[in-house]
Amino acid sequence: MSLRVEAEADLAFILEDEVYGFGYSITVTDPDGSVGDLTGFSNDISQVIDPDTGQAVSGRLASAALRISSLTAAGLALPVGIADTTGKPWLIQFDDINGNPFTFKVSQSNPDRALGVVICLLELYVP
Amino acid sequence: MIPALINKRDNFEVIRDEIAAILVLESANQQELAAADPSKDSNDWKLRVFTERSNPWEQFLNKQDDKSPLVNVWYDNSNFDPTASNAVERQKSETVFNIDCYGYGVSSDVPAGGHKAGDQEAALTVQRAVKLVRNILMAGEYTYLGLRGTVWSRWPQSITVFQPEIEGRQIQQVVGARLALRVEFNEFSPQVQAVELELVSVDVKRAEDGEIVAEADYEYPL
Numbered sequence: 001m002s003l004r005v006e007a008e009a010d011l012a013f014i015l016e017d018e019v020y021g022f023g024y025s026i027t028v029t030d031p032d033g034s035v036g037d038l039t040g041f042s043n044d045i046s047q048v049i050d051p052d053t054g055q056a057v058s059g060r061l062a063s064a065a066l067r068i069s070s071l072t073a074a075g076l077a078l079p080v081g082i083a084d085t086t087g088k089p090w091l092i093q094f095d096d097i098n099g100n101p102f103t104f105k106v107s108q109s110n111p112d113r114a115l116g117v118v119i120c121l122l123e124l125y126v127p
Numbered sequence: 128m129i130p131a132l133i134n135k136r137d138n139f140e141v142i143r144d145e146i147a148a149i150l151v152l153e154s155a156n157q158q159e160l161a162a163a164d165p166s167k168d169s170n171d172w173k174l175r176v177f178t179e180r181s182n183p184w185e186q187f188l189n190k191q192d193d194k195s196p197l198v199n200v201w202y203d204n205s206n207f208d209p210t211a212s213n214a215v216e217r218q219k220s221e222t223v224f225n226i227d228c229y230g231y232g233v234s235s236d237v238p239a240g241g242h243k244a245g246d247q248e249a250a251l252t253v254q255r256a257v258k259l260v261r262n263i264l265m266a267g268e269y270t271y272l273g274l275r276g277t278v279w280s281r282w283p284q285s286i287t288v289f290q291p292e293i294e295g296r297q298i299q300q301v302v303g304a305r306l307a308l309r310v311e312f313n314e315f316s317p318q319v320q321a322v323e324l325e326l327v328s329v330d331v332k333r334a335e336d337g338e339i340v341a342e343a344d345y346e347y348p349l
Contacts, residue, residue: 086241089234105234105242123245123300126235 036074041065196256245300279311
């Protein structure tokens with residue numbers, strides 16, 4: 001078996017292991033309303049950003065990493081940022097570690113088609 | 128040595144605080160005027176004003192109850208014009224106050240279809256805020272920023288819009304805009320206290336050859 005294929009298979013342990021790994025429940029909703037319950041990495045952290053006014057200020061950064069083959073198995077395509085406001089965006093929902101739910105819109109997706117992972121950069125969304 | 132304690136507010140401090148006070152007052156007034164019109168949302172005229180704060184938009188970070196734009200008034204720089212000043216007590220100052228506006232937007236669902244884009248909301252919010260700030264400060268009522276006799280003139284030097292670094296990709300959409308307001312006014316500095324002469328007397332005499340001779344006697348403390 002190719003090492004690349006093996007690496008993709010290992011995502012089941014690296015990304016999707018909720019028992020011994022950092023896998024976390026993530027719900028993905030596509031613009032048509034199809035929902036997939038997946039497991040992946042989720043991040044929601046504070047960091048300093050520079051708005052270019054000379055004052056660094058606090059910001060918040062959220063992202064989710066998902067296995068592309070799991071998305072496909074759930075009947076979903078690759079999430080993308082939807083700029084057209086006449087359509088619905090891709091939505092990603094997950095709880096923080098204390099159980100507080102958050103809904104995000106996918107503002108940008110960075111797929112790694114070599115390894116089969118997509119990293120979605122997220123933006124707060126009011127459903 | 129300067130005999131007195133320098134315990135005064137310079138005019139740049141007074142003017143900075145006056146700019147903030149005008150914005151607070153007029154924002155409240157505009158909200159009241161908007162509330163009288165049922166077709167208007169008075170929150171569109173709301174500004175939250177700060178002075179000399181480095182991180183007022185910290186408020187956008189975790190609590191998003193109030194999404195109205197933030198305004199931070201801060202002193203940037205002064206240039207002194209020697210041709211319109213005097214070397215003793217008065218320096219004409221051309222000072223720039225930066226009025227930074229921050230607009231916050233969050234993407235949201237539109238039940239009828241589609242969605243609102245947070246980045247666009249943030250841009251429109253900050254543009255509305257900076258428009259309001261410029262209109263208030265350049266209104267005829269504030270030609271001298273309410274400090275006639277102190278302020279010579281005020282002028283909006285520039286408006287620049289900033290976006291946070293794209294690499295950050297923060298989850299809140301925040302756009303900043305800076306109105307640089309140039310204000311001309313006088314600054315004053317401590318002076319030597321004049322000492323009263325105790326006696327001044329002058330005798331004016333005409334000499335035989337017609338020359339006028341003046342003789343003055345006065346005492347002063349040494």
